[in-house]
Amino acid sequence: xxxxxxxxxxxxxxxxxxxxxxxxxxxxxxxxxxxxxxxxxxxxxxxxxxxxxxxxxxxxxxxxxxxxxxxxxxxxxxxxxxxxxxxxxxxxxxxxxxxxxxxxxxxxxxxxxxxxxxxxxxxxxxxxxxxxxxxxxxxxxxxxxxxxxxxxxxxxxxxxxxxxxxxxxxxxxxxxxxxxxxxxxxxxxxxxxxxxxxxxxxxxxxxxxxxxxxxxxxxxxxxxxxxxxxxxxxxxxxxxxxxxxxxxxxxxxxxxxxxxxxxxxxxxxxxxxxxxxxxxxxxxxxxxxxxxxxxxxxxxxxxxxxxxxxxxxxxxxxxxxxxxxxxxxxxxxxxxxxxxxxxxxxxxxxxxxxxxxxxxxxxxxxxxxxxxxxxxxxxxxxxxxxxxxxxxxxxxxxxxxxxxxxxxxxxxxxxxxxxxxxxxxxxxxxxxxxxxxxxxxxxxxxxxxxxxxxxxxxxxxxxxxxxxxxxxxxxxxxxxxxxxxxxxxxxxxxxxxxxxxxxxxxxxxxxxxxxxxxxxxxxxxxxxxxxxxxxxxxxxxxxxxxxxxxxxxxxxxxxxxxxxxxxxxxxxxxxxxxxxxxxxxxxxxxxxxxxxxxxxxxxxxxxxxxxxxxxxxxxxxxxxxxxxxxxxxxxxxxxxxxxxxxxxxxxxxxxxxxxxxxxxxxxxxxxxxxxxxxxxxxxxxxxxxxxxxxxxxxxxxxxxxxxxxxxxx
Numbered sequence: 256x257x258x259x260x261x262x263x264x265x266x267x268x269x270x271x272x273x274x275x276x277x278x279x280x281x282x283x284x285x286x287x288x289x290x291x292x293x294x295x296x297x298x299x300x301x302x303x304x305x306x307x308x309x310x311x312x313x314x315x316x317x318x319x320x321x322x323x324x325x326x327x328x329x330x331x332x333x334x335x336x337x338x339x340x341x342x343x344x345x346x347x348x349x350x351x352x353x354x355x356x357x358x359x360x361x362x363x364x365x366x367x368x369x370x371x372x373x374x375x376x377x378x379x380x381x382x383x384x385x386x387x388x389x390x391x392x393x394x395x396x397x398x399x400x401x402x403x404x405x406x407x408x409x410x411x412x413x414x415x416x417x418x419x420x421x422x423x424x425x426x427x428x429x430x431x432x433x434x435x436x437x438x439x440x441x442x443x444x445x446x447x448x449x450x451x452x453x454x455x456x457x458x459x460x461x462x463x464x465x466x467x468x469x470x471x472x473x474x475x476x477x478x479x480x481x482x483x484x485x486x487x488x489x490x491x492x493x494x495x496x497x498x499x500x501x502x503x504x505x506x507x508x509x510x511x512x513x514x515x516x517x518x519x520x521x522x523x524x525x526x527x528x529x530x531x532x533x534x535x536x537x538x539x540x541x542x543x544x545x546x547x548x549x550x551x552x553x554x555x556x557x558x559x560x561x562x563x564x565x566x567x568x569x570x571x572x573x574x575x576x577x578x579x580x581x582x583x584x585x586x587x588x589x590x591x592x593x594x595x596x597x598x599x600x601x602x603x604x605x606x607x608x609x610x611x612x613x614x615x616x617x618x619x620x621x622x623x624x625x626x627x628x629x630x631x632x633x634x635x636x637x638x639x640x641x642x643x644x645x646x647x648x649x650x651x652x653x654x655x656x657x658x659x660x661x662x663x664x665x666x667x668x669x670x671x672x673x674x675x676x677x678x679x680x681x682x683x684x685x686x687x688x689x690x691x692x693x694x695x696x697x698x699x700x701x702x703x704x705x706x707x708x709x710x711x712x713x714x715x716x717x718x719x720x721x722x723x724x725x726x727x728x729x730x731x732x733x734x735x736x737x738x739x740x741x742x743x744x745x746x747x748x749x750x751x752x753x754x755x756x757x758x759x760x761x762x763x764x765x766x767x768x769x770x771x772x773x774x775x776x777x778x779x780x781x782x783x784x785x786x787x788x789x790x791x792x793x794x795x796x797x798x799x800x801x802x803x804x805x806x807x808x809x810x811x812x813x814x815x816x817x818x819x820x821x822x823x824x825x826x827x828x829x830x831x832x833x834x835x836x837x838x839x840x841x842x843x844x845x846x847x848x849x850x851x852x853x854x855x856x857x858x859x860x861x862x863x864x865x866x867x868x869x870x871x872x873x874x875x876x877x878x879x880x881x882x883x884x885x886x887x888x889x890x891x892x893x894x895x896x897x898x899x900x901x902x903x904x905x906x907x908x909x910x911x912x913x914x915x916x917x918x919x920x921x922x923x924x925x926x927x928x929x930x931x932x933x934x935x936x937x938x939x940x941x942x943x944x945x946x947x948x949x950x951x952x953x954x955x956x957x958x959x960x961x962x963x964x965x966x967x968x
Contacts, residue, residue, distance in 0.1 A: 683700060
């Protein structure tokens with residue numbers, strides 16, 4: 256008889272606490288819990304020999320819940336059993352409630368962006384993996400697009416310039432002025448614009464950063480313009496005011512290529528610099544000077560991303576900036592904001608059509624969002640799950656996402672998870688969501704997959720597998736194809752990873768053989784770059800001059816938004832929770848709350864269980880100005896509470912003048928059971944508001960709320 260004691264991980268503790276496992280001939284004899292175990296008990300289910308199936312390490316096997324939702328009790332099952340159970344339950348729910356009662360949420364956790372080539376919506380401008388459930392009969396494919404990127408990329412770009420913002424790029428190589436607005440290129444994924452910006456600066460271009468924080472990029476810029484979060488639209492309109500009053504707009508471009516200039520001019524009169532200084536905290540002299548610089552530059556380039564999305568006028572604020580660039584003649588000219596040429600070649604993709612007989616969840620409140628994306632707006636899911644409005648949702652597939660660490664009001668999402676009849680999580684780790692799932696399935700990393708990547712500008716690369724899949728983990732593609740087979744429509748898709756590659760590269764500009772022979776990647780013809788493509792008929796599908804909008808012009812007053820009942824002008828709305836709109840609330844919560852700035856060691860809630868990365872920042876922080884810290888007796892790295900009208904969360908203070916006095920930046924991502932202890936309790940979404948949203952996109956207001964910071968003893 257061989258007896259030994261090995262280290263193990265508790266099977267139900269959200270913190271993944273350690274236990275000692277006594278093995279006799281390789282079988283569990285007993286579990287010795289650590290002293291003062293936080294859960295009071297330990298679970299041996301699934302723990303056999305030296306294998307650990309629930310820990311802060313990777314998920315290795317399919318698991319089935321055997322305890323209460325949220326308790327974390329699971330047992331190991333086979334993939335065949337897991338798929339059979341999912342297929343059976345989805346089918347049962349479809350028969351009883353209709354296919355629309357099954358919903359999916361796809362996040363950035365897969366990082367296989369090309370799943371959209373097979374499982375995406377019919378419009379290739381939509382990057383979400385929203386089409387997987389279409390053949391099943393459900394329109395409720397949704398995901399991270401409900402809270403990220405598409406306000407900027409689609410909902411502002413399409414009605415204004417007739418294209419996605421990802422189809423535009425700054426002409427850094429020939430610009431005189433680079434304006435980086437609400438973005439920090441060093442923390443982009445990938446950070447490929449930093450060298451281009453620094454090269455432009457070295458060449459003599461002026462770099463201006465507009466941001467509530469003095470970001471890494473702002474520190475390298477010629478000028479940092481601090482701004483109160485959520486007021487970017489007012490700043491853009493004020494610069495339009497200056498430019499029009501001083502007759503600095505491009506009269507020819509405005510006359511020939513824009514729609515609604517007179518209405519925009521009249522609306523901008525409401526935003527003189529002396530008034531907007533009080534709104535934005537940007538000095539009036541700075542507003543005037545920057546407006547003149549943009550108008551007089553020999554090509555002003557613009558770099559934005561998601562920084563402006565998360566306010567009560569997020570979509571319209573982004574549109575206001577685009578209108579500013581349009582009236583100054585900086586669209587598709589040397590040094591300006593360029594349109595990518597339409598590629599003469601296309602990669603094959605499967606086009607799945609959404610069901611036509613039922614609207615997705617959220618279509619009644621956010622019809623423009625749902626129509627553009629052909630998906631549900633997931634922010635409306637609680638209404639369907641908890642109240643059955645407009646119809647019930649009974650099942651949810653969460654693919655590479657963590658809703659409890661990314662969406663406002665985690666408690667209401669926990670209620671949703673408990674109310675669901677069936678929930679499946681496919682991920683690499685035991686996320687906070689997975690603790691409530693009926694089925695938890697192990698996903699591979701891209702080190703274990705054969706994947707490909709297509710880059711803007713005509714470049715494609717095949718990435719070979721580095722290691723074999725760990726234990727029983729599967730790629731996202733393999734899981735979805737196997738599930739589709741069980742649901743009865745697997746014949747729509749290539750059946751294996753190898754078949755997928757053959758399908759994608761069967762035609763188009765690059766062959767699979769070329770990619771295998773050139774591991775560094777292959778360049779291909781993505782279209783000839785020219786200036787003023789709008790005048791040459793290169794932007795519209797019919798080859799006519801103009802932009803791809805209903806009018807053929809840049810629509811300063813959007814006819815598309817008006818069609819959906821929204822204001823066609825890029826109207827500014829003061830944040831509903833702010834020092835100006837909520838003076839009484841501001842007395843109790845005097846600091847402006849901003850969140851969402853990326854830090855280098857994490858990607859949202861990912862990587863906060865990785866010891867090597869945690870060394871870069873072991874604790875979640877709130878960045879606070881020295882004057883605000885002194886007033887509250889707060890020291891650098893001191894323990895603090897961040898409080899909002901919705902709750903309080905513990906952080907550590909970083910006292911720095913990289914944020915403006917009167918406002919703070921709160922780290923996001925905390926709240927998962929596998930996180931290091933300091934991050935585990937630091938879920939910033941207990942401070943945010945589920946109902947406070949942009950009326951066009953439905954995006955939550957993550958960046959323009961009120962809070963206070965107090966010492967935590």
